[in-house]
Amino acid sequence: xxxxxxxxxxxxxxxxxxxxxxxxxxxxxxxxxxxxxxxxxxxxxxxxxxxxxxxxxxxxxxxxxxxxxxxxxxxxxxxxxxxxxxxxxxxxxxxxxxxxxxxxxxxxxxxxxx
Amino acid sequence: xxxxxxxxxxxxxxxxxxxxxxxxxxxxxxxxxxxxxxxxxxxxxxxxxxxxxxxxxxxxxxxxxxxxxxxxxxxxxxxxxxxxxxxxxxxxxxxxxxxxxxxxxxxxxxx
Numbered sequence: 001x002x003x004x005x006x007x008x009x010x011x012x013x014x015x016x017x018x019x020x021x022x023x024x025x026x027x028x029x030x031x032x033x034x035x036x037x038x039x040x041x042x043x044x045x046x047x048x049x050x051x052x053x054x055x056x057x058x059x060x061x062x063x064x065x066x067x068x069x070x071x072x073x074x075x076x077x078x079x080x081x082x083x084x085x086x087x088x089x090x091x092x093x094x095x096x097x098x099x100x101x102x103x104x105x106x107x108x109x110x111x112x113x114x
Numbered sequence: 115x116x117x118x119x120x121x122x123x124x125x126x127x128x129x130x131x132x133x134x135x136x137x138x139x140x141x142x143x144x145x146x147x148x149x150x151x152x153x154x155x156x157x158x159x160x161x162x163x164x165x166x167x168x169x170x171x172x173x174x175x176x177x178x179x180x181x182x183x184x185x186x187x188x189x190x191x192x193x194x195x196x197x198x199x200x201x202x203x204x205x206x207x208x209x210x211x212x213x214x215x216x217x218x219x220x221x222x223x224x225x
Contacts, residue, residue, distance in 0.1 A: 043215035105156030
């Protein structure tokens with residue numbers, strides 16, 4: 001257990017569905033991240049929030065919409081996804097002190113878009 | 115440009131042998147980290163080495179960093195079947211929150 005939880009762990013959705021991924025961290029961290037991990041590709045950083053403000057948006061399509069209501073919770077809202085969006089979505093957190101760069105990852109949500 | 119490219123892509127060894135994985139990167143860094151990922155799970159941080167450090171140890175792990183060659187290596191000594199996982203290097207420049215991960219080395223340790 002890393003102190004970062006993600007729900008659901010598995011999700012199957014159609015291209016017209018709307019769903020949300022949830023991440024919660026119990027570490028008192030101030031920065032939270034969404035990553036996409038596709039087969040045989042490096043981890044792709046999607047979004048970073050620091051103190052509930054979005055500080056990185058890595059050219060992610062608008063069908064992915066992040067939300068950070070407080071420093072402990074992070075959501076990724078999904079709508080009209082494409083089959084190529086099927087991947088493992090990982091959430092991470094860090095203390096947001098830039099001298100401490102270790103990130104703590106959740107177990108991920110395995111997403112399949114049909 | 116992509117940072118943190120690992121070599122080899124896959125490695126299969128016998129239990130008890132040492133495993134060495136290499137990582138190369140392209141631009142200047144503030145630090146380099148190694149993470150481990152069991153199949154379909156989240157990443158777990160193993161060790162961080164700063165740009166002014168050359169070598170670091172943690173248990174059976176030994177990491178080296180050569181900033182002149184822009185490369186790092188991770189050595190796992192006396193490997194165990196439980197070490198079977200994917201290993202990623204990740205680099206971070208000065209400032210910002212962006213940590214860039216490589217594609218990883220898949221290690222398989224046979225019992």
